[in-house]
Amino acid sequence: MMMEIIAELLKLTVFGGLALAGMLVIVIWKKDLKMKVTYLRLFVQLVALISIYYLYTYQLWLLLMIAIILIIPIVFGRAFCGWLCPFGLYSDVVTILRKSLKIRYRLLPERLNRILHYLRYVLLVFFLILPFLLGPIQSWHWSVAPYLGGPFRTYNVLLGPLEPLIIPWETGLKFFELDISYPYATDIIFYSGDFPFLITVSIFVALTLVTSFFFRRFWCRFCPTGASIAIVNKIKGFRWAPLLHLNKDEEKCTKCGICKRVCPVQVTDVYEKKGGNITTSMCMLCLRCVEMCPYEGCLKLNADGKTVFKSRNWL
Ligand code: SF4
Ligand code: SF4
Ligand code: SF4
Structure with a gap:
């Protein structure tokens, strides 16, 4: 009860x-x-x-x-x-x-x-x-x-x-x-x-x-x-x-390094990689880097080719 x-x-x-x-x-x-x-x-x-x-x-x-x-x-x-x-x-x-x-x-x-x-x-x-x-080794059978x-x-x-x-x-x-x-x-x-x-x-x-x-x-x-x-x-x-991928527009990146600092698992590829699909097996798609990147559209989350979330110009 x-x-x-x-x-x-x-x-x-x-x-x-x-x-x-x-x-x-x-x-x-x-x-x-x-x-x-x-x-x-x-x-x-x-x-x-x-x-x-x-x-x-x-x-x-x-x-x-x-x-x-x-x-x-x-x-x-x-x-x-x-x-x-x-x-x-x-x-x-x-x-x-x-x-x-x-x-x-x-x-x-x-x-x-x-x-x-x-x-x-x-x-x-x-x-x-x-x-x-x-x-149970004794009852082992394949x-x-x-x-x-x-x-x-x-x-x-x-x-x-x-x-x-x-x-x-x-x-x-x-x-x-x-x-x-x-x-x-x-x-x-x-x-x-x-x-x-x-x-x-x-x-x-x-x-x-x-x-x-x-x-x-x-x-x-x-x-x-x-x-x-x-x-x-x-x-x-x-x-x-x-379906989900992180994408980066290299031309908009100023190498400010914010994405590297805010990543909870210290993924550096978002900072280091050139543009395009930058998703790696270390990245857990938490999107912290996308929300903190200070340049409009520099980082994007794409789902099946469509942008569902992108960085904003917040400086
Ligand atoms: S936060 Fe954005 S602009 Fe800054 S280094 Fe990372 S991707 Fe480039
Ligand atoms: S999405 Fe999250 S885990 Fe992936 S690189 Fe960005 S901050 Fe790191
Ligand atoms: S399953 Fe993923 S989020 Fe959960 S503890 Fe393991 S790595 Fe971390």
Whole structure:
């Protein structure tokens, strides 16, 4: 009974909060054009988080989630990371907190940043193989079926960043009556073995929050899910597919360097590349560079060849 009341209150709070956030977004959008994408994105991220929570309450959520992370990148490239991923949202909230405390972010050396981006492919392969090493070896037969069920599931690592903070099943982690979680907490619980998972989860939470506080979107720089999304767009048959592209008009670029500074994952290609399509696998299409580039039409987001958003002259 108590649980149901809490769940209802939560729903009301969430929908009330969403309505307020929506109004706030519209007000800010009208008042401050320079910030509009940032607030709009925050709003979309919140809606996505709530939708993912509700998807988790359905029996078929696993299939739905897998479909989402496979289909979205094919159609929208890495916009999933910029606009929908819950773990991305948590990092952005930490960034907002840092900004409100007027603490400046730190930059990773460019070389290290690139190495981390390549490392995510290694991590992806490692985590995809790991369940096969730890899984039910005794019942090994060349079918993958045992790995689609049971605790060590190959696709868990891909779904890790999607875990909302409150989830509709028992995790062993409680906050009052609510079952709480955190990206990858489910995997940590399975993999921690005899080691107390609470300690392992706490260390992971503390580590990711502290690193995100100083380095924007720290986890995203080597996240296996981000890598898998980037890979989808590299597959020959799908290269044509992503509808969204970042484009640059070289003639309008004054090399002011703002795009390089504002990019949360330190993508330098927008600054360095010549004109045309400048989308890279590191870019998560958050559009921060487009909203902050101070020259009209210098940067554009194109969808299927049409401009849907472009930089404005705001100097
Ligand atoms: S890189 Fe990973 S954690 Fe970051 S937004 Fe993408 S899926 Fe989420
Ligand atoms: S912010 Fe715009 S004008 Fe400045 S370097 Fe980047 S693309 Fe060029
Ligand atoms: S290059 Fe631009 S759109 Fe891509 S991640 Fe950086 S700021 Fe976002």
